[in-house]
Amino acid sequence: MSGRRKNSSGDLFGYPPSPSHSSYSSSSKSSSATNSTSGRSRVTGAARSVAGVFAACFSPPEDDTNHPSSSAYGSSDAFSSTSDVSGASDSTEGRRRGTARGIYATRNDSTHMREPGSTKFTMAEITTATKNFSPAHKIGQGGFGTVYKGQLRDGTLVAVKRAKKSMYDKNLVGEFLSEVQALSKVEHLNLVKCYGFLQHGDERIIVVEYIANGTLREHLDCFNGNVLSLASRLDIAIDVAHAITYLHTYTDHPIIHRDIKSSNILLTEKLRAKVADFGFARLAADVESGQTHVSTQVKGTAGYLDPEYLKTYQLTEKSDVYSFGILLVEIVTGRRPVESKRELEERVTARWALKKFKEDLAITVLDPKLERSDANGFVLEKILDLALQCVNSHRKSRPTMRRCVEVLWEIRKDVQLLN
Template identity: 70%
Template sequence: MPPLTDDRKFNSSGRRRSSSGRRPFSVSGRTPDRWDFSRSSGVSTASSVSAVSSASGVSTARTKSSISYRSWLVEFLKAILTCFGKPEIRPPEPRPLKSPSSTPSRSRHANSFSSTGKLSEIQKATKNFSPALKIGQGGFGTVYKGTLDDGKLVAVKRAKKTMHDSHVSVEFKSEIKIMGRVEHLNLVKFYGYLEDGDEKIIVVEYVPNGTLREHLDGFHGNYLDLGARIDIAIDVAHAVTYLHMYADHPIIHRDIKASNILLTETLRAKVADFGFARANESGVTIVSTQVKGTAGYLDPEYLKTYQLTEKSDVFSFGVLLVELISARRPIEPKRKLKDRITAKWAIEKFTQGSAIEVLDPNLLRTPATNLAVEKVLELAFQCLAPTRQGRPSMRKCAEILWDIRKDYRQLSTSYPLP
């Protein structure tokens, strides 16, 4: 097997990690894994949510928010209820994906493992898929840590062997097709794939520091400070902007969530899992397709119309921003009824002038933190508008986050931590 390109190194300056030795707090509930939805009862769509005012004008936002908040809340709750509705079986999408052998324009990092002889190499790399090397589990299958003959660490995604599950085959073909086309600092690198009988395997970059969700839960020791969380949000915004604007064809990820964001040892974020991604090769702005995604992150307009746009990723990114600030999962089933939908709870706190109460209780409150929380939540609620016209582009999100980080760092210097 030819040697694989080494991962690039990153500078960790500017990222401060909490020195707290506290144990991880308990998790109230788990967000359901990715769902593949079919058409259910319709959801009426209201006008776009009004842009929330800046941190210095919170009182103005509260005076204007009652109507827009009620409209936003009704649409958001209907969207969540639709997620849990009984799906109606729909036929597969009419355009079949090409077979792996005809996957175009593979990345320069990609190496094909498609010969039968290479299966033994993957088995050797993972010690025959040893449970001790298991590092993840998802709708596609199981992920293992592997070591190639040249010492290169990789992540090996092994698909489920359910022969009648056509979705696994579609996800597999979609992922290798799209990952072979993209390359970005904040996207997990694609090294190759293997298809041998009922074995479907994807080999990607191994990212050593776990998922963002694990860090928000405190599973890796210290909790991420707010500066690191803003940096991560910027990394994700850059990755998704690249997919939307700079890939060969615009790509809609469709599953932006904390458990699909991996962190390096220097806390650089890398977006992973392209099983639900959709490349827009037709040149049209809107793609009609089945609803796929994760409950709690799904765009309500997409749920209602089956019209997928890049703004569907923007909605998911808005949920992610609230998750970064609060450390709560999008749906918290063990909390009080009024607090179970995290985005709903957070926007209510914001409109009441209590945005700082959304902040993860494991983080210190400072003047810099207070301002950053207000501004990040303001951006989040613009991303969460019920219709795509009210949402900013991912490029605009990145620009706003750059300004927030700049202000946060300047104010942190003026008011250092005690």
Template identity: 65%
Template sequence: MTSPYIPRRRAGSDHSSTPGRVPPSPGYASSELSTSTVTARQNPVAAAARFFTGMFAACLSPPELDNSKSIGDSEEFKSSSTASNGSRAGSRRGRGSNGSMSLSSYNIVQKKEPGIVKFTMEEIYQVTRNFSHSFKVGQGGFGAVYKAKLLDGSVVAVKRAKKSLYEKHLGVEFQSEIQTLSRVEHLNLVKFYGYLEQGDERIIVVEYVPNGTLREHLDCIHGSVLDLSARLEIAIDVSHAITYLHMYIDHPIIHRDIKSSNILLTEHFRAKVADFGFARQAPDSDSGMTHVSTQVKGTAGYLDPEYLKTYQLTEKSDVYSFGVLLVELVTGRRPIEPKFELKERITAKWAMKRFIDEDAISVLDPRLDQTAANTLALQKILELALQCLAPRRQNRPTMKRCAEILWAIRKDFREVLSASNFHSYSSTSQRSTSLRE
């Protein structure tokens, strides 16, 4: 079996088949991961190999690189994380109690499978106190989210699917999410603990991320403004996560719903990508295919226009969404702003026009200072965003290349910041000496 930590080789031309055209609907149609993915995941040899590889893989922040250095061998993309600051999976921050109950470790151990824990309904009732409102911390498209604590001290988010919508589309999304989460483990992805599927109950248990979503912070819901340095680090974290999904697992995955409300932040503002309900297995390069023919699914404002037009899904669709996210990070605006005048309503289009017209500074989030370091980073981030937002997928960079460029931007940003701070310190010191004399 191919090692899950060796990047696959990709074919150079598109598959010639064209799917049947079905007009996309606001709710979008669902698709599911292939059964071969599940079979591969249950192979005990492969599971053992992934476990021991993950044990020794590093998950520290990558070193600074210049523009020419490759990160293809960086363990940041390949590694799993065995420790985390906790996670959350809701779309809004709640005001629930911090109280929690513990699960029976005996039952969990008895039901453990490779990469999966099958919880019982009794355990879920225990840990959430029968889904107490005081434990509820969010409400998303999947359903309600509750905060709880396991016996080993792990703080988790218990995601309970909406029952009324289950038969329509959530069943496929549920299967997609548990199949994806059970195959992946990375510092910048939410950690998967297990699931429950019993009767009309569909529950997913993941780590709890305590600091809300990126979108909440861009909206200043938590009372403070994210500086550009923090936003750049978040972009790098997300690029690591997506690169890992695209290149460093045996059956690469297209997330298909990269957006600010699906990016959760720890107390230290490390980003974790969440919500894999729309995830789809990438095309099998060994067969010569370079896209998956599927009905459109995703979030308005982030959707790849070529995917919308052709129904052909590739990893470059995630790259397009990432480009929208980059614009969102530097402007602070949502991808679609209905309250703005027509020419500013689509944020990425508006920002790219300003950038091409050499007026990039006008799109900078007004809550950020127009310093030399910020201006430099803004220009370079928008330049990368322009590449990611190319109308044709072959003109977009890979996620690996996006990460390399962002590393170089961070390096230049820090150098300019250090120089500015040194200049400011020197000027202050000279004024102090002059006053003493």
């Protein structure tokens, strides 16, 4: 099978990354050079140049927003953590801001055209929507608090995230509001919408879009009896990559999700992916001010956490890239990142799968529910090759999420040619 590359320098697991890192580096340098000037005209010009590249990548918004519940709504812990922005040796590529966000943004597709983030809800509205937080409306539970299904007066179905009272701290009110305000400005087809919030007394509540059809993790486990094809999994990976790219590159200020994982990816009835749960999200460093990372306590989920972030407490967009690499391995193998009941050498899924990939035995790690065909083998090797880039132990050597989108679309094009 094609797609194998011999590697030259070490990665997280001791397996060398591909020479294709040079293409990632050159892409990043080129992007930085393009964005070296300042002003609104620069942003607009950059937006136009990127629009041509990505024009064919977008699908029209969905017209179905009445979706069942998912446990992903309640999977986060704290909304934010104390942090400071500082300089370090790591460099971050230049970004396209302001008007550029329109490239990745999509119109609100709610039946009732409710604008994301536009509403500061009252307690009366929330209690009415959730039937006074009825246990029958509970759809999720996490470290952050409890999530309820609700219906607003205009008929919009929502998920209401209610923070634990024990988490309330007056010193965190400012951070809570700044986080909500940042998230209220993002809108993308592959991101769960944030409709608004409530902060009153000891209540902190966020109201978000209500999505159907379970999480990606549930579908990988075949909770509904249907097996996701590898083609569908590739489409889902592309959706997720688009969402993270938007957060990193096309928002007014870059946002690091910090908890990319299969249980935080909701699927619509048409199997379009929407990234959910911004409970750990942080604003990234302000590159234009010379800052390169956010120094903050570690947040995230075991198995997906960037080892360099764990070691240095320096958070960058490349931490999301690492998590995405782990997710790619999970998508093609069907296994969770850590499987404690497996044999010792198979317990860390990415380590096991990428070792097999290096040994030209990639097909042995394909989800056994999928057919071992030449086409599937081709896609598997290409995706594992990208995953290997993403989980490099050195963040500078990881691709940007924008580059991940490009690679995944190249894989899809190749598959279409094969068929």
